[in-house]
Amino acid sequence: MEQSISRRGFLKAAAATSAALAVSGETSTFFDQPGQAFADSASKRTMYKTACHGCAHCCAVKAYVEDGVVVKLEGDPDGPLNRGGMCLKGLSQLHTVYSPRRVLHPMKRVGERGENKWEAITWDEALDLAGTQIAEAVKKYGGYSLWTAQGGGGAYIQAETRGINATFGGCNTVASGSNQCAMPREMITKATLGFQGCVNMGDMGRFVGCWTAEAFKTRVPEPEDRLFVIWGLQPTANGVAHTGHALTDARALFGAKTIVVDPYLTSEASKADVWLPVRPGTDSALLLAWIRWIIDNKRYNEKYCKYWTNLPFLINPETKLPYEATDIWPDYVNPAIDPNGIYDTPAYVCFDEKTQSVQPFPYTAPDDSPVDPAIFTTAMVNGVEAKTAGQIWWEEASPWTLEAAAETCWLEADKIEEALELYVSIENSGITGGVFSEQQECTSAVPLGMVMIDAMMGRVLTPNSSYVKHGKNSIPTHRPTLRIAEGREMCERYGVGWMIGWTKEHNDEYLSSKVQAWNDQGRDGEAMRKQFVQAMFDTLGSNAHKGMHQWTQSALKETREAIITGEPYRPRVNYEVSGNKYMVVSPALEWQKAYAEQDFIIQQFPNMTSFTVDCVDLFLPTEEWLEFDNYGDNGSSMIRSYARQQVVHMGEAVNPFVVPWHVTHSAIEALGEENCFDAHATDGFFYETIESARATFAKKLGKNSWDEVLADQDHLYTEISPEDYFIFNQHETIVDDGLPAGFATMSRKVEPYCSLLIRLARTGFPYMYPFDQPACDDYDPICKFKEPSESPLTDTEYPLVLTNGRVPHFHHNTMRHAPFVRECMPAPELKINPVTAAEYGINHGDWVKVTSRRGSCSLVAYLTEGIAPGVLITERFWNPECFDDTQSSITAGFEECNCNVLGAEFQNDVFSSNSYRALQVKIEKGSKPDRVWVESSEFEPFMPTRQNEANKEEVF
């Protein structure tokens, strides 16, 4: 530590000199220190293996360096999924790493916000400023005045900032990639299945990868039928060379069939066996129609439903929770009870077909069950009429005939049935849902419906299911357990949260030990835990939307409102570790008003964005992916997890996992450790020096040092052998209590009736145990359909329904400053049916002004028969050219072409997700906004200019 401080002191002088030179436009050649990756690359071409970070996934790639400059990138043929492929997002790193937009020194705002005027300062000055601002706010207004913000899966650093909050007793984190992406699907699959199912497109690789080991190695087709139901996701536009390549291989080599549910004729849809262009916002109705058809036609797996799901459980109509056997028969002896009192396997209550009576339903292997439980029935329990969970699902689904769904979803009943016949006929299949549901009100309903369908078919832990576990370590040896929160380490740290599968006694004992551990350190453990839980209760929006505890998140709407109104308190200082927030939070213009109210905003990122220009006070430059060493973050390529290595390194850009350590510790120093809630809350997330980061990465890779890792250039990854990777039907494994392992759920079975959501709403269980968070309205434990708050059925003023999707050219807010990408896709397209376009006099290529109740933006019309009349689709966009030096006047570039200004704050109750999709707009012929570039030649100022920038050693 002492060593690094002294080195930092030395480099500070160097940095000041080079900063001045950089600002004056000269190229610095002082203090060049050849780094390890480029040490001997002069005048010859050297190849370095690394892993792309152009999106949320990871393709193995090769970088070629000449004279310290990366001159070529290409996909690594050894990559398990990309097999040599590298998409335009990844390839364009060759431009963005050397982009004139790169910031290589800390920058302090000198003009007004929005003027884009900056002064280069030293890292010492920057960290002092950051630390002082945070500390002063915490001192004056308390820990809640600090809030942090993260990106999504494509950001170089994502779900780690909760530790910064905890350090200072804060509690609010806003991420573009949580409530609005992946987190809800993760939570629902964990709550219903006991493990994380295929919740994002990254997992599509795993999903497609559910081949046998032999097939994976040889890619030789086997004679089984395979089917993927791709519901609202675009693997070929997201992980283009990763998930897209895998899906393409599955189709071409294995003859895999696909059903695609998507409003637009995506590339997936264009190659699908059946395409169901569902009306945006009505997916829940279609899911219920699938469920109804499968039940009505008795196509479900009856034995699986009876013995491996909670569908036969009788539900107490008062509590909405399943009856446990001891509720009815207090003296009932549960045969699955753990004599050691550690594991919990409750017995429930069913209607037994054999005895035609209500009976206890203990957990057993299916063939050992004393009962033959009815799935769909109603029975009298203690004089009360109770339905089974299956019956509750059936009654919800029963209005949704194919005809009813066709009418609501704007589909053809025959097509829905064609899809269903295909789905039920191919056993090796499953449904994967995309991010669409998390950007509208049906966030929790859709994954519940998807789980129900696959669970009814018994397609869990089976080949080609979305719900599979990998590797020998995933084979259970005892009753499976799960602490479902992704932020579990934070709750666990302070002795909060219920481990599913443990008894109450064992949970209490464990949590008490955590409290005691703090006592042993001289802290009041119980007081700390109460303070932590209070902060969780005080997290903005967390009372109404308790599902956000899954990733320890705040609600966008409630956070925005709190900043504006100061109620219940005002977050004042923001630390943002991702790029252009205006691209990913909506309604963007309302957020702009909130950000204007902030006392101080710190951002770390490789380049400035609209967000930087519009509201940032202190900008901390971080490295591009060719510049940073990393392992363990977004590095999964099915059987392998890849490390990234530093290939070049310019200026004073710092590893994104190192900057937060220094910001946090600068604030701790300014505040005094004794005034922090937990000065070590970020330990393990962030690193003081690149050396400490490398040591950690090396250890995770099973190596003694980072040098040892680099010495084996061809193996910058850990690997699970294909034989050990594909392990199906793990729930049938007999474990140490003599019973089949089952699932890490409350009942040890798949729970399509998600009673955990009921308990969550009422007390915050399981996250907040042993404390009770004040109750909110119950959450629905099953999928229900609700017409979106803004609907084309009733909206005459804004008659068109708009949704959005992905294009392969960008990952969320990336690559708008990559010149070769922009000339391929200069402006966001508004896909519109020619019939609708004609109604508005709009021609192909026309600029269109699109207006919702929140604002307007300009998009380019793309006329296509690939979308229904009355439905529109576009993608989010921003225009970094709007604040280019060549412009005579500037804007921040997020309003012009960004459909995110149209988004609404209609929320999902469980997760608080806003509505960015399935909302109502009106359109008219428009014109190209000022400053926006569309011609190839206009992008010249984005061409790379920094190839001559000297490679420098890390600052920290």
Place this chain on the structure above:
Amino acid sequence: MAKGLLINLDRCHGCDSCIVACKLENGLELGSFYNRVAAVGPTGTYPNVQKYWLPVQCQQCENPHCVEVCPTGASYRDEKTGYVLIDKSKCIGCHYCLYACPYGVRDFNEKGGYAQKCTLCAQITADGSDVPVCVHNCPAGARLFGDYDDPQSDVCKEMDRYGDECVHTLPDCGGAHPLTRYILSPSIAEWKGLI
């Protein structure tokens, strides 16, 4: 020897990565392209539609019109590789080849005053050690490179996997005999034969 590209449109999903890979490898300027990706369709009427993507670059014709019309020999067939190429030093910028090319895949370098086009990345493929970068990097594995005269080449092996009804060429205008083959299965979409 007839080395060229084969593009499997059953796989291609129109991501434009081949365009960017090409431009980076060949140092092309903004506005210059050796290859393009056209969306063909959707044809039909919603929701009964078909669509595929058609990447187009120099077709390496057997009877290249560009060579025929070139007054200086700048457009030529390279003896060693068999590629149709352009010798920039001999090009006088007359544009004849741009007009003669049936597929519109020649580009004019305004700064240098010469015609340019896809070279099959001759700088890395001429010695047989590598494949064009659009082939190497294609995120869908849709592009293959090889000798159409060699049954063991990647292009011939890929064609063998599909029936004759799936293998297409761009329309043969004036007997140019384009070498490049496209695979498109009728189950994905009907081949439109468009350029």
